[in-house]
Amino acid sequence: MDNSTSPAVEFRGVSKRYGATRALSRAGFTVARGETVALLGHNGAGKSTAVDLMLGLRRPDEGDIKILGMSPGQAVASGRVGALLQSGGLPDGATVRDVVRLACGLYGGRRPVSETLSLAGLADLAGRQAGELSGGQSQRLKFAVAIAGRPELLFLDEPTVALDVEARRGFWSVVRGAADQGASVVFATHYLDEADMFADRVVVLSRGSVVADGGPSTVKALAGGRTVRCVLDAPDPRRLLALPGVQDVQIHGNEVILRTGDADQTVGALYTSIGGVRDLQVTGAGLEEALIALSSGKTA
Numbered sequence: 304m305d306n307s308t309s310p311a312v313e314f315r316g317v318s319k320r321y322g323a324t325r326a327l328s329r330a331g332f333t334v335a336r337g338e339t340v341a342l343l344g345h346n347g348a349g350k351s352t353a354v355d356l357m358l359g360l361r362r363p364d365e366g367d368i369k370i371l372g373m374s375p376g377q378a379v380a381s382g383r384v385g386a387l388l389q390s391g392g393l394p395d396g397a398t399v400r401d402v403v404r405l406a407c408g409l410y411g412g413r414r415p416v417s418e419t420l421s422l423a424g425l426a427d428l429a430g431r432q433a434g435e436l437s438g439g440q441s442q443r444l445k446f447a448v449a450i451a452g453r454p455e456l457l458f459l460d461e462p463t464v465a466l467d468v469e470a471r472r473g474f475w476s477v478v479r480g481a482a483d484q485g486a487s488v489v490f491a492t493h494y495l496d497e498a499d500m501f502a503d504r505v506v507v508l509s510r511g512s513v514v515a516d517g518g519p520s521t522v523k524a525l526a527g528g529r530t531v532r533c534v535l536d537a538p539d540p541r542r543l544l545a546l547p548g549v550q551d552v553q554i555h556g557n558e559v560i561l562r563t564g565d566a567d568q569t570v571g572a573l574y575t576s577i578g579g580v581r582d583l584q585v586t587g588a589g590l591e592e593a594l595i596a597l598s599s600g601k602t603a
């Protein structure tokens with residue numbers, strides 16, 4: 304069957320219970336080829352369950368899951384899917400190169416060892432023992448194993464949990480490199496800034512249901528956006544309302560209060576097309592507030 308045009312993921316009406324716990328409740332979303340999608344939600348929202356189901360590690364109670372046009376089991380068996388899961392260690396005594404060589408060998412050399420090392424940012428660490436790596440380096444080694452078969456689709460389950468800011472940045476820059484080569488990426492996270500910065504789309508899960516699905520700025524706007532305050536000489540309400548993202552304008556003398564669904568664009572345009580901006584402040588709903596509002600069903 305030619306399934307090269309099928310979406311990377313079709314997840315339709317999926318429910319999963321563990322005894323009395325309802326982990327997923329008719330959850331649905333799709334992931335297009337080449338897209339990077341964040342599954343965002345608090346602890347227990349159902350993210351890992353969704354990832355396990357997409358990898359065929361568990362079976363849904365109801366619903367339908369297709370991965371690259373196939374059942375999850377077939378997709379994984381075809382070697383076209385890579386994964387970095389929360390569990391799973393590395394052989395401490397082996398070097399980075401040994402681990403990567405083994406992974407590349409298991410996939411019949413679809414991706415050369417040197418390319419895999421360099422994509423994962425490990426070229427300079429190839430001779431290091433896996434047990435001597437920092438947290439960020441060992442996540443990059445697990446990532447190298449995940450991309451060794453040149454997968455068309457990558458699943459990353461909370462890959463940067465417990466990493467510091469620098470290590471997280473390093474990790475995401477290597478993921479970008481793999482995504483730039485055309486792989487679709489699905490990652491679970493409760494780091495809101497990561498979803499905002501690295502995903503084309505964010506699927507927000509709350510108590511097993513999808514409560515929002517859209518671009519990061521759409522998800523933020525759903526929860527009411529942010530407030531941008533500043534001082535301007537002679538503010539013009541019509542020009543301010545025409546700025547990108549602005550939904551509402553209030554003016555008190557020289558003080559301006561804008562409600563916006565995209566604070567970054569609004570602030571940029573304030574400086575470039577209005578000018579004379581003083582005492583600028585941005586407050587209110589970031590993705591964090593959006594998530595809280597969406598999770599409790601209190602969206603605007």
Ligand SMILES: Nc1ncnc2c1ncn2[C@@H]1O[C@H](COP(=O)(O)OP(=O)(O)OP(=O)(O)O)[C@@H](O)[C@H]1O
Pocket residue numbers: 321322324325326344345346347348349350351352353493
């Ligand atoms: N093997 C299991 N047995 C029983 N309950 C489970 C099991 N795995 C998950 N759960 C429960 O299912 C719900 C969803 O868990 P899941 O791990 O999918 O959420 P998550 O969003 O990945 O959370 P986290 O961010 O903490 O990893 C939670 O209430 C969890 O306690």
